[in-house]
Amino acid sequence: MAALESQYMTILKKVLADRFVPFLPPLLGNANPTDQAAKQLSRAFSAFVLHKLLDITPQVAAASVVDDFNDKGIDAIHYHAPSETLYLLQTKLKESEQFKQDEANAFCEGVRLLLNQDFAVFNANVQARQAEIEGALDACSHIQLVVPYTGDGVSTSATDALDVLLNDDDLDEERLAKTVRYYTADDITRDLLGEQAYRPVHAEISLHKHQKVESPKATYYGIVRLADLVALHKKEGKALYERNIRYFLGSSKSDINKAIKATLHDRPEDFFYLNNGVTAVCDQVDPKGKNPTNGARKFKVRGLSIINGAQTVASASEFVDQHPGTSIDGAKVMLTLIKAAAEGEFGKRVTKARNHQNPVQSANFASLDDNQERLRQEIAHLGFEYHYRPEAMTNVGVQAITLDEALRALALLQNDPRYPVWLKSDPARLADPDSAEYQALFTPQLTGAALINAVLCYRAIRILMLANEQMAPARSQERLVYRHGGQAITAVMMKRLRRRINGANAVDANTIPHLVSQPLDQLRQEAAELAKDRLKFEGPLAYFRNLERTVPFLIDLMKNHFGLVNFQTETNPEKLHKLAAEKKTLAQDLAERLSVAAPQI
Template identity: 30%
Template sequence: MSKIHVTQVKRVLDELYSQLIETDTNKNEQDQKSIFYTRSLAAYTVKMLSNATNLESVDSVTDGYGDNGIDFIHIDNESKRLIIGQSKWTHEGQKSPELGDILKFIKGFNELINGDYDNFNKKITGLSNEIEGLVSDSQCKLVAVIVYSGVQPISKEIKKELDDLKGDYNDVSELLDYKVVDLKKIYQSIPYVGQGLPINANLFINNYGKIEEPYTGLYGRVDASEIYNLYHEFGEFLFEKNLRKFITDSNINESVQTTLVESPENFWYFNNGITVLCNKLNGAPKGANSKSGTFALEGINIVNGAQTVGNIFRAKERGADISKASVMIKVISLDECEDDIFADEITKSTNSQNRILSKDFITLDNIHKRLYKEIKLFNYKYLYKTGDVHDSNESSFSFEAAAISLACADENIRFAMLAKTSVGKLWDDINKPPYSILFNSKTTGLRVLRSVRISSLVDKELEKIGWLHGKLPQHSNRFMLHMVFCYLPKNKFDDPDFQFNFYEDSISKNFRSFFTSIKQQMDILYPAAHIYHFFRNGSKCTHLKNVVLKTIQNPFHTD
């Protein structure tokens, strides 16, 4: 029966994209149809996975000569996601992609992330600045997508290749996720993505209260199991108007899921809750008491709390007992709103209010008050509080700069890689490593200052040689800084009489040749390495570090 489903999907694609998708007029009619549905399926998938409009989703299509296996690229700067995918259309609705096609996609994916655009068409190369800008952001998440109009599952060989791709990028932190979207998932999405039908559902709300003016609203407590069932049925279509859809991996999500697993009864106390907009809110039925009742919501959109909903779903899928967990909910009816302005204001406001980030908690650690005073003795200002402003008339540096510098100075290369890939994990918990290793009673202001100065110096030297080595200085910056620290007498950084300036001068004179020597070793060990994720791979970087320390004598010694 899959052919019937293909026909219905084709009808939706025709309605959405028949006037927007270009095909090659030099091809015969059958080939033109295949090209149209391949490209429209690519656009539809972007629309399904993001908040893109029809025009934006079409603009994301890159299918054509020189696409190097990449059929669509969507740059989502709001959610910090780079969505890259391959689209395969089959009229019969049966076949899954061939292994060769997936290998081509993976090769193209790696080259794209690595900044190697030699094999790509003009449309893709035209996106290079935007891609590199997002990829260089430590909060960036990569999403690799395989979409096809068949019901057969992908082969074990293809799954292994995709798992290996994910493993390569996620060696240090959860950087990449992949999605396989088959005919069934496409078909299930049609009512909400293709036809724009509203999502209607009933929710049982405990301890509720109502607001009647100026707009009808409802607030209360809902069991986590109700939220799980809602997401299980409708998935990400619940978040059509949300500025950020569920980001599957982040420091915050790990904390949320830990609470759900270890102390679900405390989840209500720790969580900010969910904000829901609906087109119509029907009151609790007869028999409902003043504290609890079932409410019918028509046209549901969760505009704040996507992470909460997604984490509840993921926690239960992983086996957590969420029966004791509940969450605060706020429901706002738009039934009496004359336009979308109010709804847009709610969406923006609930997603832009100041949040207390884990970095803000470091101000509670008295260590930084001490470091501030010690660093001030050397005529530097330590900006460790949120909102501290750099004064152009004085020398200063931030807490983040201090954390990155100390992480790269540590013997454990994993800290340097966290500074590159997930810098927030350096201070995610001020009671645990790596933070407690980097900042403790033995950490002196002079050590911090000297580490930051080395970091700043290496950054300047990398900037000078950048034009000679393409993207290598950019992607290897934390590794190179770590290697510089490996050759310095860090045990003397606390000594005020240590001739620190001599080492700064030596780095300025010898860094370029040091960088070149490391590059030569890398070319020997990993001649086909993709630079971007090489410096995010712990085992490879550790191997290169060990070889460098054995083969390169200290270039920064002073006589």
């Protein structure tokens, strides 16, 4: 069992401090402020777990915490009336430690004392709730022990100690559950990300003249009133399109969306004939009653997601908002409803195939990458918005990050020296989710904090580089080097920020310009000087789009800027054999080793 990853520990502590600490019972001890802050987070962890397990409010969960000195190993006590269960918790908020035997022994002792109602030995937090706890012990039908932890598991000796308690016939308590409920790092990660996930859409849909296809996937298709889909759109928002490759692009940016609105305005009854229809997937679809008047059959649908047709429905909704006196009751559209999990492989194949019929870019299909949604959820916890699919964005400030920014920032952070050239000459290959280049950028190990930090650093460097370009003499080689070689220069500077970028916390964007201003000024002058010798017979645009030219330029620029002028190419037979197997050139290998050796700011 792996311990809670550092980025999720950062998110968890923020949630604990913001949402649970304010409602905890006062601390009984007088520790120094630093120790008190750590103790409060540890206490709040118990409340977080109760909140997630039982779906109770943070206030109620926090009130259940008894963690303090002399708590006899019990950190929280909560009676859940709907299930008639008394929950007893001992939690451990330590990143790398197992739940150990001494902690289990303390918990077992506390449980025995509580079941014997020996309240005099407990702290004031427990004693203040004596009547409430006595009532819970009298009313409960079940007693459940819960051990939440953030470390890498529970020691064997700890489980043995707990088993002794649970199987102690002398305890004479048949209501005590025979198994401990463990709440692990995986549970924490799932529940934290789940807070930022779009809620599943459940709805009733009426289909006219419907038909059914039984296999390979149960599919219903028929005619639906466009007004019904508009109503669903207004109720559910983006959750209705969770697996679509694009959100609504806005009618002003799409001729298709303009045409949809024009048809609704002039000939709503013709809409069915002029539209390709809407496709949706769902987890479950069940036929219900039939309307005796118009013959429409109702379907109860769970986990609904429109995967093709977002522009149709959203444009119609926008039209209704803009023309409140105009009816679209005559507009109908073909709806195909496929029973297939949207996140499953079949659902993704359908999404991709249906959207390939539209004018879309390969980057749009990043929306089918589950990794992107994980990153969005992590980033949301850190106070930023990540827009990894095209949409009409309302927030374009510093807290909003786009897929294009993420691609560029991560590409320039790579050790592989070809990425700055690809950004200049062939950016599409980096945006294609099926390409090896894209997959090297968006790995499962990439954290939301690292993505935020990479983008913030990239932005700061680019702003400074643009300023330097504007200050360079007009039509000079220096200005053109900054313009066309800016990706290469930025890539070198990004290597010096790797340690900060890969931290568990989001960096303060205001500190980055001050941090990089002086070294970047030195770097861009070094690049301009190097270009004087290298670009005598070729323009900067052509030069920095050429791998054979740019990679040696990067090597010499890194050697000079990093103070590694004696860094040499390795040509021993073992190394050459390894490079041949990896299909790497000597120059590429040297550039990658220089990148790894970059001195950190």
